[in-house]
Amino acid sequence: MSRLSAVIITLNEEANLPRCLESVKWADEIVVVDSESTDRTIDIAREYRAVIHRPEWRGFGPAKREGVDKAAGEWILSIDADEEVTPELADEISEALNSGSDISGYYVPRRTQFLGRWIYHCGWYPDPVLRLFRKADGNFDDSPVHEQVVVKGKTGRLKRDLLHYSYPTLDSYFDKFNRYTGMAARKAFDQGRRAGVWDITVRPLACFVKHYFLKRGFLDGLEGLIISVLSACHVLTKYAKLRDLARRSADEKSSS
Secondary structure, three states: OOOOEEEEEOOOOOHHHHHHHHOOOOOEEEEEEEOOOOOOHHHHHHHHEEEEEEOOOOOOHHHHHHHHOOOOOEEEEOOOEEEEEEEHHHHHHHHHHOOOOEEEEEEEEEEEEEEEEEOOOOOOOOEEEEEEHHHHHHOOOOOOOOOEEEEEEEEEOOOOOEEEEEOOOOOHHHHHHHHHHHHHHHHHHHHHOOOOOHHHHHHHHHHHHHHHHHHHHHHHHHHHHHHHHHHHHHHHHHHEEEEEHHHHHHHHHHHO
């Protein structure tokens, strides 16, 4: 029977972690990679007998790679602290691991809750994410944000949802909003990209049209409208930050 390690990265996740850990306590091993939490995150992880590592923070990709590298299982289930594996998904994972197939990784549909409502449109669902994979055949890339699993071999798809309790309040949304737009802008800047008029004026509007109309966000009620507007603001902010990074870089060069 194949052994499974559940790998989770954390930073001050005492509110979410009990639900997450409870949903994967059936795994053969739980590995928590923590980034200097100051709340009860570590105490909670110890209650579930998790193997805890606390490396220097270098971004999401490196943190998740750290967890995979430290895991002892043949298979890796990577989930975030604000996610939950349902009993139905757990059963499907167990069946996949014991099927004897030559598949190296599985995509899992993810259903996200926004301000207390499950979102089924806006381009948010089914949002397939590759989270289950053979350790020998895959790992996360080194991207500091929007990290992805790179797998050598065949991939398959599971049917049961992974639940994502990402945005219980608007405050929680904007906490991530500022952090993620900053990291995305920095990544683009380091890759040599720069923001122009098109990025600032057209891309945000196109993003709204995509989420609200093409992805039928209007079917998710007011929450769908809010998501579509905020998604457009996310794009605008990312490129505005990219433009600001370029301006500051130019100023530093001219003054040196």
